[in-house]
Amino acid sequence: MGRPPTKRPAKALVTTPAQTLDRGVLPTLLGYMLRRAQSAVFADFAITFQTAGATLTPGEFGLLVLVARNAGLSQMALARALGIDRSTLVPILDRLQARDLLVRRRSPTDGRTHALELTPPGTKALARFTALVRAHEKRIAARLSTAETQTLIGLLEKVRAGTRSI
Amino acid sequence: MGRPPTKRPAKALVTTPAQTLDRGVLPTLLGYMLRRAQSAVFADFAITFQTAGATLTPGEFGLLVLVARNAGLSQMALARALGIDRSTLVPILDRLQARDLLVRRRSPTDGRTHALELTPPGTKALARFTALVRAHEKRIAARLSTAETQTLIGLLEKVRAGTRSI
């Protein structure tokens, strides 16, 4: 990521005292607030894993859970569940396989498909990742009561169900 | 986007009757549900604009609103408000400027900065975009009461405020 280091050391950026800008209607828009929250949660996820010395994205976590709970599924089935193209999935699986977290096995019943499953190290790693996700979840919901968190999840699902996703 | 067209026509993909997979704990995770909702809303935004023959992303809309409400602001100030690096902003502005939606003017007070502002066509286009966003917002909130929408926005802001974003 970025140009190879050569001379100057990274300098702490203080910058100007970031005056708050006028955001107009944006804070009243559900889509905008959803995107901001999602972005902040994503950043928190990254910090949580970084701090623990682990490397994983929210998407990779979801993928690993799906494979763990549906051992032997095909790449097509996984891509469909993730809502991405099968070609998009290839390099993602390449990376996870290179990390020895999962394997592609030849299906004995259908020579065209790969049966995906976690490796033993992958299963072990997922347990650790899940603990980190729990800690992360606890933090992002820290300002919400249990009831509020449930309400939020319910409302988010209502929103999702109401969209015309392709 | 994609390889240059050559032979085969795009075929309707029917695929296998997508059996629902076991998602384990995922539906109980706030981060996961937030990501799913955000993704669906993003897709709905794209369809809304595509259908209207307009081209715009949620991020570009937010940027245009910020420039409209804070005419003359610098690229640094805008990047800070958007939470992105100043280098990331450059190609985004290039595109919007190429579409004649905004301009970079030299600041008379500080020769290093650009004063950003919408062009007259940009201002007009933003009015149209805003109408489309309203229609989109109406749809994604269709299954929620007005009170529920307000609750949702409030909870999302609570979540955002609770994260340790960098």
Add this chain to the structure above:
DNA sequence: TATTGTTATACTCTATAACTATA
């Protein structure tokens, strides 16, 4: 013929490091 996985290609978003012009 149709499906699965892969590859080639391309575009966007994101960042870091370094360069240029200014302050």
Add this chain to the structure above:
DNA sequence: TATAGTTATAGAGTATAACAATA
């Protein structure tokens, strides 16, 4: 020296088109 904007570079995520192997 420090800041603003730009460029070079690089990786992740996303997609479409086409290809090879298999059904």
